[in-house]
Amino acid sequence: MKGASEVLDPGLAPEGHRKIDWAARHSPVLNRVRDRYLKDGTFEGLGVGVALPIEAKTAYLTVVLAEAGARVAVASPGPFFVQDDVAAALAERGVAVYASSRNPPEEADRPLERVLDFALDGREAVLIDDRAGLGRLAHTTRRNLLPRVRGASEETTSGVAKFRAMEAEGALEFPAIAANDARCKYLFDNRYGTGQSTLTALMHSTNQMVGGKRVVVLGYGWCGKGIARYAAGLGARVFVCEVDPVRGLEAYADGFDVLPALEAAELGEVFVTATGSRDVLREEHFERMRDGAILANAGGVDVEIDVAGLRDASSEVREVRRNVEEFSVSGGRRLYLVGRGMVVNLTAGDGHPVEIMDLTFSVQALCARRLAREHRSMHLGVHLLPEEIDEEVARIKLQTVGMSVDSLTPEQERFLTTWRE
Ligand SMILES: NC(=O)c1ccc[n+]([C@@H]2O[C@H](COP(=O)([O-])OP(=O)(O)OC[C@H]3O[C@@H](n4cnc5c(N)ncnc54)[C@H](O)[C@@H]3O)[C@@H](O)[C@H]2O)c1
Known part of the structure; x- marks a missing residue:
């Protein structure tokens, strides 16, 4: 979103587009999740605030959410995690970007506050967070916006720990999903x-x-x-x-x-x-x-x-x-x-391999959708992603590589759930 964005050099966009196109081509799981789940109107007009390193794979997630109708704003958790060409390209693809590799590290909160200001400007929003940066600011310097946050989905082990600490203190005022703790996340992304x-x-x-x-x-x-x-x-x-x-x-x-x-x-x-x-x-x-x-x-x-x-x-x-x-x-x-x-x-690198982030961001997109649709019935605490969503992501991934798993027979299911046999 050109007018709204703050990037280092818009002229870098062509190389950024090439990188994002490569990520898109190698994200078959997210593409199927998009076609199957994200086009159902859930994101139409909804704000989505994203704090993630600005590189091609994260960029593609935000593009997919914007194409699903969301008003997406994104910033990096720090200037060292910003690829300026990708930031420039994203700004041309309907996403509000607040990211420059030259931003002073000591002012790392400012772009995150801009994300909250944009995503929650007169509308409700879900957050896709990294190390609980957006969540922390929504509870402190941007408390005025807090009532419009439907929930946050947290990417990292460290961030989940922060949200759990907030929950333990009774300070957490929206539901958070520990996306990091989904099996399709930590078993592949972290490892x-x-x-x-x-x-x-x-x-x-x-x-x-x-x-x-x-x-x-x-x-x-x-x-x-x-x-x-x-x-x-x-x-x-x-x-x-x-x-x-x-x-x-x-x-x-x-x-x-x-x-x-x-x-x-x-x-x-x-x-x-x-x-x-x-x-x-x-x-x-x-x-x-x-x-x-x-x-x-x-x-x-x-x-x-x-x-x-x-x-x-x-x-x-x-x-x-x-x-x-x-x-x-x-x-x-x-x-x-x-x-x-x-x-x-x-x-000092390009982040995780693209196939890994395809899994992680499929989990993230489905966490965001769940928060958007079901936040009212979720308690103000840290939630795990329901097992069936984790399994759906894994099943889609297996399909994309031409593999599949078996299902339990009714006899096996009964055997595993009864103590009389
Ligand atoms: N680099 C990346 O791209 C990336 C990806 C995912 C997670 N992470 C981050 O990596 C960190 C670890 O994540 P994880 O999923 O492996 O967490 P984890 O909780 O599974 O593992 C952390 C381990 O560190 C051990 N530990 C704690 N303090 C220690 C100390 N002083 N000395 C030795 N061991 C110690 C703990 O006992 C534990 O086994 C987190 O901060 C997470 O956010 C980074």
Whole structure:
């Protein structure tokens, strides 16, 4: 939506259109969801506020919703997650875009507030949120708009945790769906998506081999499992650090060594955090790391690596390759931080593979539709996506790759649900 948008350079649009067209061509699931469910009038005239990294796949989701009749506004959760050509193209495709890679990071809330102002301007809206950014602002600086929010669908593990914290305090004033917790989301997006794209970002940024390297994965949740799996597949020797003994045991059973981060700090050559927590790598770890160690964060919060502490401990910091900063620390050692310590597969890469986001955004579109239609009957708390919607997305995906699953026979169903047999 040209008039309403704020982008860096509208002249970049042609390349953005090419990227969005590629995403559209490789999103068969979302295309079927659109044809089957989104054209039923639910979105006609409804606002949709979106906070997601601005790249081709997210852009295509917003285009699909706009084509379904929604008044869509989108911003990125931060300027480092903005591809300016995609933002420019989106503005030409009927979406209000507030995103520029040059926006000051300290003013990251402003574009999100613009999204709320546009999406909720005289109408009700649903939110598709990332790290609960829109949800937080709707409950604070934009409380005046809160009564018109039908609900929010949350993309990330970290954001779901924030909405749950709001619910626990009794502060959440609309229903939220934990899109992240849909099986069609975390089993594929967090695991395979983060796994593949984190390794791609590391390889592309450093131009180094993975095979033979000692790669330390901190956090063995869905993301950590994916990163460990892809690193091992490329020949790395993988070490895992955890705080949950069951997850640690899982890593052990998957064939990896499990050890405390302080010990891992001394032997690792590449470190990747994926915990959703803060200061997972901090001064005491930096002090022990070898010369040349590579550090990256794949978790959803940008404080997993204490970058400020690393900066303080360094005599010099310089960019040595695109997306790679060299920190000169004690003993003449150099540590290399990829992607500024932010979500590395986005800041130093193209995000998840398109087929993964096709699944994730099919889930998101159906979450948004559910909130739009059923918000009145939903309590003010965090909801899971109903199992039948998750299964429908998986069934469509299987159809698109020419595969299918069986159904239970009536006898099997009875057998599984009765205790008398
Ligand atoms: N990079 C991406 O594209 C992407 C995609 C999906 C999710 N995420 C983010 O990645 C993070 C992890 O997501 P997930 O789905 O794997 O979550 P998860 O909850 O399944 O796993 C997190 C794991 O980290 C462990 N952990 C917590 N603190 C730790 C510490 N100090 N040291 C070691 N381990 C610790 C937990 O025990 C848990 O096993 C979240 O912030 C999420 O938002 C990123």
